[in-house]
Amino acid sequence: MPTDDYGTELLTRTLAGTPADASPLRHSVVLPARVARHRDWPEWVPASIVKAYAAQGISEPWEHQIRAASLAHDGHNVAISTGTASGKSLAYQVPILTEFVRDPLACALYLSPTKALGADQLRSLATLLAGRDEFSHLQPCAYDGDTEPDIRQWARAHSRWIFTNPDMCHIGILSTHGKWQHFFRHLRFVVVDESHHYRGVFGSHTALVLRRVLRIARALGADPVVIAASATNADPAGSLTRLIGAPAVAVTEDSSPHGARTVALWEPDFVPEITGENGAPVRRSAGADAARLLADFVVEGARTLCFVRSRRGVEITARTARSLLAESAPDLVDRIGTYRAGYLADDRRRLERAIADGELLGVATTNALELGVDISGLDAVIVAGYPGTVASFWQQAGRAGRRGESSAVVLVARDDPLDTYLVHHPEALLDKPIEAIVIDPSNPYVLDAQLLCAAAELPLKPSDVELFDAEAAVERLTSTGLLKKRPAGWYAAAGLDPHADVDIRGGVGGQVLIVDATSSQLLGTVDAGRAMSSVHAGAVHIHQGVSYVVDELDLEEGLALLHPQEPDWTTSAREITDVSVTKTIESQIFSGLTLALVEVDVTHRVVGYLRKLLTGEVIDSVPLDMPEQRLHTRAVMYTVTPDALESVGCSVGRFPGALHAAEHAAIGMLGLVATCDRWDIGGLSTDGHPDTGLPTVFVYDGYPGGAGFADRGYEAFAQWISATKQAVASCRCELGCPSCVQSPKCGNGNEPLDKDGAIKVLTLLGRLTASGTTSPTSDD
Numbered sequence: 001m002p003t004d005d006y007g008t009e010l011l012t013r014t015l016a017g018t019p020a021d022a023s024p025l026r027h028s029v030v031l032p033a034r035v036a037r038h039r040d041w042p043e044w045v046p047a048s049i050v051k052a053y054a055a056q057g058i059s060e061p062w063e064h065q066i067r068a069a070s071l072a073h074d075g076h077n078v079a080i081s082t083g084t085a086s087g088k089s090l091a092y093q094v095p096i097l098t099e100f101v102r103d104p105l106a107c108a109l110y111l112s113p114t115k116a117l118g119a120d121q122l123r124s125l126a127t128l129l130a131g132r133d134e135f136s137h138l139q140p141c142a143y144d145g146d147t148e149p150d151i152r153q154w155a156r157a158h159s160r161w162i163f164t165n166p167d168m169c170h171i172g173i174l175s176t177h178g179k180w181q182h183f184f185r186h187l188r189f190v191v192v193d194e195s196h197h198y199r200g201v202f203g204s205h206t207a208l209v210l211r212r213v214l215r216i217a218r219a220l221g222a223d224p225v226v227i228a229a230s231a232t233n234a235d236p237a238g239s240l241t242r243l244i245g246a247p248a249v250a251v252t253e254d255s256s257p258h259g260a261r262t263v264a265l266w267e268p269d270f271v272p273e274i275t276g277e278n279g280a281p282v283r284r285s286a287g288a289d290a291a292r293l294l295a296d297f298v299v300e301g302a303r304t305l306c307f308v309r310s311r312r313g314v315e316i317t318a319r320t321a322r323s324l325l326a327e328s329a330p331d332l333v334d335r336i337g338t339y340r341a342g343y344l345a346d347d348r349r350r351l352e353r354a355i356a357d358g359e360l361l362g363v364a365t366t367n368a369l370e371l372g373v374d375i376s377g378l379d380a381v382i383v384a385g386y387p388g389t390v391a392s393f394w395q396q397a398g399r400a401g402r403r404g405e406s407s408a409v410v411l412v413a414r415d416d417p418l419d420t421y422l423v424h425h426p427e428a429l430l431d432k433p434i435e436a437i438v439i440d441p442s443n444p445y446v447l448d449a450q451l452l453c454a455a456a457e458l459p460l461k462p463s464d465v466e467l468f469d470a471e472a473a474v475e476r477l478t479s480t481g482l483l484k485k486r487p488a489g490w491y492a493a494a495g496l497d498p499h500a501d502v503d504i505r506g507g508v509g510g511q512v513l514i515v516d517a518t519s520s521q522l523l524g525t526v527d528a529g530r531a532m533s534s535v536h537a538g539a540v541h542i543h544q545g546v547s548y549v550v551d552e553l554d555l556e557e558g559l560a561l562l563h564p565q566e567p568d569w570t571t572s573a574r575e576i577t578d579v580s581v582t583k584t585i586e587s588q589i590f591s592g593l594t595l596a597l598v599e600v601d602v603t604h605r606v607v608g609y610l611r612k613l614l615t616g617e618v619i620d621s622v623p624l625d626m627p628e629q630r631l632h633t634r635a636v637m638y639t640v641t642p643d644a645l646e647s648v649g650c651s652v653g654r655f656p657g658a659l660h661a662a663e664h665a666a667i668g669m670l671g672l673v674a675t676c677d678r679w680d681i682g683g684l685s686t687d688g689h690p691d692t693g694l695p696t697v698f699v700y701d702g703y704p705g706g707a708g709f710a711d712r713g714y715e716a717f718a719q720w721i722s723a724t725k726q727a728v729a730s731c732r733c734e735l736g737c738p739s740c741v742q743s744p745k746c747g748n749g750n751e752p753l754d755k756d757g758a759i760k761v762l763t764l765l766g767r768l769t770a771s772g773t774t775s776p777t778s779d780d
């Protein structure tokens with residue numbers, strides 16, 4: 001039975017025998033237990049709803065639940081941002097169910113980023129309402145890609161509460177909104193669950209889908225309230241406001257109980273006998289250390305969930321843990337399970353039960369188990385590799401100790417600058433996070449396409465142009481003839497089918513089909529923009545846990561042919577890049593430094609790929625001959641004068657290596673201030689750029705028109721660069737490694753790289769930005 005110190009004891013036992021100077025533990029802290037704070041049910045909640053919850057064992061709501069529910073009931077848009085298992089569902093269900101009691105015609109829309117989560121929420125609502133005749137008119141129903149045509153028709157006619165995702169909302173509901181008149185006319189609430197998932201291009205599209213929903217409802221006389229739910233978020237009200245373009249109130253004080261939680265930050269050590277690219281030292285992989293921890297925890301009898309970033313990683317982690325157990329505790333080998341996306345709901349339930357009744361003691365999983373599981377009483381969670389956002393980390397960590405018992409959470413760092421930084425700077429994870437959920441609904445590539453959809457749904461009025469913040473876009477589309485101005489507003493040109501052309505998840509160009517040539521089975525698709533770096537000949541591709549190797553990528557036919565193979569290596573594509581500045585959006589001039597947000601044309605080409613053993617050891621670099629790709633996007637750019645660089649001891653000959661290393665590290669660290677990872681962005685550094693005539697570094701968004709990441713880098717430059725410097729300086733390697741300045745996608749083979757020079761450059765940037773601008777400019 002776990003005690004208050006259980007998490008710490010578990011960790012101590014696992015580390016027993018490790019000499020202090022070899023301990024991978026960088027930090028550990030006990031987050032104290034929290035006692036529940038309750039509130040009475042408010043008078044406005046009908047007795048039938050109170051009774052329904054009581055039947056589920058919930059007789060006393062928590063304070064934050066009532067605060068959020070009451071704000072929504074009073075007509076405010078609400079962003080509830082409290083921990084995992086803090087009962088956010090009740091907070092949105094209560095005002096909606098109350099409205100259903102008051103008005104039997106009322107309707108609600110629930111949006112989740114994944115179908116599985118929507119299905120889980122629908123199931124728990126169905127359990128709550130089972131056998132309650134007063135809610136029989138509700139008929140809550142899923143409406144997603146898996147819904148059969150006859151059910152869809154039934155749902156449109158009878159359901160008052162639709163559970164869907166932004167993709168289906170766009171293509172299956174908004175495009176045929178004429179058939180949904182009743183629903184939109186009576187739409188009272190829109191729920192945006194796990195709202196931190198709406199980031200980058202997907203978030204920008206979702207913001208505009210939401211505004212289209214609100215606009216159609218308002219045109220029919222409704223005025224829905226939006227309720228967003230998410231675990232930790234740096235600015236929940238601001239994020240929701242950016243999504244819907246309207247004010248919102250945040251509820252962040254969590255009053256649900258939880259047990260003490262020991263959070264440990266773990267950094268795998270270097271492996272002396274292995275070297276990586278250019279002789280760099282190699283750390284033990286996060287997966288290897290996580291597997292060891294998983295086996296150790298299972299031996300201790302701790303029910304443990306181990307989150308691993310890739311499906312292949314899940315299989316390897318479970319296999320490694322089992323083989324460790326085979327030596328030390330053979331009877332526990334079968335108590336380790338795996339879980340990843342693609343399992344059916346029944347499999348999930350079976351797994352939840354197997355964990356709940358102790359049949360399984362340890363489960364390695366992808367983030368598929370992050371959302372929508374109700375696994376209680378776990379003793380430990382291992383997070384192998386920072387999952388990309390603080391919200392995701394807490395979502396995963398929150399699976400431990402759900403029922404108020406003490407537990408342990410271990411973050412195992414990957415060989416990556418951001419992970420390195422976090423294990424050395426726990427405050428960035430454990431205190432108030434600074435990462436912002438970034439979206440850019442004004443991106444012309446997103447906005448223009450969405451605006452055409454909106455115009456095809458209902459002609460755009462001046463008030464709509466304001467809602468979509470789209471004056472320039474309307475002008476652009478009118479001048480190209482795609483929008484037609486008439487007295488009643490702007491119409492989409494005849495013959496357009498704009499809905500089909502929008503890829504909400506941010507695809508670029510046409511689609512490439514990924515096909516297993518041995519069975520002719522279609523495994524999936526990838527957009528042409530990403531095909532060259534993800535399914536080039538020789539690439540290792542994982543599908544549903546099965547490993548394939550690509551034989552051929554035919555870009556003309558839009559086809560990648562693969563065969564099943566389990567190689568011992570992974571591949572990562574290498575790209576070379578050229579950048580030219582087309583417009584300066586905003587700039588700040590410091591003494592010796594110019595910082596700017598710019599529009600750029602990026603030309604990039606995949607030139608080869610690196611093969612690495614699973615230990616991190618480099619096998620070789622294989623050249624590829626791929627066509628050039630062009631991208632118009634946004635970048636944060638800085639130029640530094642040679643004098644300034646020399647003043648910090650960086651001589652001319654060191655400029656290329658120092659800037660290159662500073663650029664790589666900064667790319668790896670942008671995720672600290674913006675919700676992105678290094679695959680969302682790219683960069684270029686040079687000791688003399690034709691457009692500036694100076695040593696210059698660019699970090700650009702890897703999506704046409706930008707996704708907001710570069711904007712955030714510009715806005716939070718000082719914090720971003722200061723953290724980057726600390727990450728590089730705190731890495732214990734001598735000349736640079738993947739934990740600091742090496743990049744897995746560098747087209748120049750990570751050469752030249754000057755780690756010490758990068759520290760000098762980053763220190764200089766920090767000092768100059770702190771000294772204040774000499775003449776701020778803005779030339780839109």
Ligand SMILES: Nc1ncnc2c1ncn2[C@@H]1O[C@H](COP(=O)(O)OP(=O)(O)OP(=O)(O)O)[C@@H](O)[C@H]1O
Binds near residue numbers: 056065231
């Ligand atoms: N006031 C309450 N008292 C006791 N139990 C509650 C209360 N409110 C909710 N619960 C229970 O807590 C569990 C978690 O609730 P819920 O799934 O709504 O949390 P959540 O915050 O949405 O979690 P997640 O972050 O996993 O989405 C459920 O089993 C629910 O029945």
